[in-house]
Amino acid sequence: MESEDSDFIWLRLDGQKRLATENYVEGNTVYGEKLYKKSKIEYRIWDPFRSKLAAALYIGLDVFPITHGTKVLYLGASTGTTVSHISDIVGYNGIVFAVEHASRVARDFLDRVANFRKNVVPILQDARHPKQYFSVYGKVDVVYSDIAQPDQTEIAITNCQAYLKDGGYLFLVIKTRSIDVTQSPKNVIQSEMKKLQNNFEIIQDMTLEPYDKDHGLVVAKYHAKG
Ligand SMILES: C[S@@+](CC[C@H](N)C(=O)[O-])C[C@H]1O[C@@H](n2cnc3c(N)ncnc32)[C@H](O)[C@@H]1O
Numbered sequence: 001m002e003s004e005d006s007d008f009i010w011l012r013l014d015g016q017k018r019l020a021t022e023n024y025v026e027g028n029t030v031y032g033e034k035l036y037k038k039s040k041i042e043y044r045i046w047d048p049f050r051s052k053l054a055a056a057l058y059i060g061l062d063v064f065p066i067t068h069g070t071k072v073l074y075l076g077a078s079t080g081t082t083v084s085h086i087s088d089i090v091g092y093n094g095i096v097f098a099v100e101h102a103s104r105v106a107r108d109f110l111d112r113v114a115n116f117r118k119n120v121v122p123i124l125q126d127a128r129h130p131k132q133y134f135s136v137y138g139k140v141d142v143v144y145s146d147i148a149q150p151d152q153t154e155i156a157i158t159n160c161q162a163y164l165k166d167g168g169y170l171f172l173v174i175k176t177r178s179i180d181v182t183q184s185p186k187n188v189i190q191s192e193m194k195k196l197q198n199n200f201e202i203i204q205d206m207t208l209e210p211y212d213k214d215h216g217l218v219v220a221k222y223h224a225k226g
Contacts, residue, residue, distance in 0.1 A: 007067050007089050008057070009043060011036065019046040019054055021088035025116045030084040044088065048211045051082040052146060052173050055211035062204045063219060065169045069093040071140040073163050075127040075156065076147035076173075078105055080113030080120075086144070087117045095119050097136045101126045127155050130162040139165035143222075146173035153192045157199070166224040170200060174216045176207075189216040196220050 011018045013036065020036060020043035027042070029035060034045045048055040057064070066072060070090045077083050077098035087096050098113075098120055100106045106124045114122040123133050127147055143164050145156035156172050164170065174192050176185035183191075185207050193202055200220035207216045 007064060008046065008085075009038075011038070011043070011045075013045070019048070019057055020044060021046055021085045022091075024084075024088045024091065024119070028116055030112050031079070031081045044085070046085050051085060052208055052212055052215055052217060053082050053144070053171070054085070055208045056206065056217050058211065059206055059208065061219065063169065065142055066090065070142060071138070072096045072142045072144055073136065073140045073159060074098045075143070075145040075159060076100065077109050077113075077122070078146075079108045082144075082146070083109075083120060084113050084117070087113070087120050090119060092119065095121060097121045097123055097133065097140065099123045099125055099127050099133065127159060130159045133163075136163055139163055140168065141165060142169050142171065144171040144173075148175040153195045157195065160199070160222050161224075164222045164224075166222065168222050169203075170196075170218075170220045170222060172196075172218045172220065174218065175214060176216055177214050185214075185216055189218065193218055193220075199223055199225060 008021050011020055023042045023044050036043045046054040048058045066089050068091045072086055074083055074096055077100040083096055083098045114120045121135050125132050140163050143160050160170055174189055176188040189205050200222055202220050204219045
């Protein structure tokens with residue numbers, strides 16, 4: 001099986017179905033991922049055990065609003081594994097504003113990802129204070145949040161209110177253990193979704209097993225009020 005679309009590609013390698021994105025920086029790797037060449041185009045294999053967005057694509061997403069030219073605000077860039085694949089996808093006309101508050105992690109992020117990719121704007125800030133991101137201009141199409149904090153949903157909502165366009169999408173990764181260790185992951189996701197009911201239409205929710213047992217993902221459409 002080999003199916004293709006403009007955003008990412010499914011390949012069959014060594015008898016296994018693999019996800020890949022077209023490499024924005026030829027020859028460059030970010031986290032030890034394999035490179036693969038097909039019809040003179042270089043792809044990076046996207047590992048679902050290393051990236052929760054890849055895991056969600058393997059499990060099956062109903063919408064994938066990230067494509068060439070998309071503007072993304074990404075909270076919790078870490079060392080840039082997932083940011084780098086989003087950067088591949090949005091390409092030369094898109095942009096990824098990538099927020100990370102831990103300076104040591106951010107240094108690795110600059111060395112591995114941001115310094116090589118013109119479509120990635122690193123923002124060394126606390127996502128709790130979105131008004132302090134001076135380099136974000138205009139509204140974004142997608143807010144992707146993966147910050148593993150007990151108040152992760154509230155932080156994501158504040159960022160959407162500041163920067164997400166009406167009709168844009170929130171991808172909210174929920175670290176189920178960060179919130180309440182006594183609750184089942186499904187219950188934690190349900191109670192986090194309730195916090196979104198005022199401004200968002202829930203499109204999909206999922207746990208990320210078997211790729212990741214501590215996280216879930218909620219995809220929601222934003223309806224700005226007023
Ligand atoms: C689970 S990791 C993100 C992994 C990354 N999204 C990926 O898939 O490659 C969470 C990151 O969020 C960052 N983080 C946590 N709280 C934050 C905050 N309030 N503001 C900005 N970054 C934060 C942490 O430093 C950490 O690097």
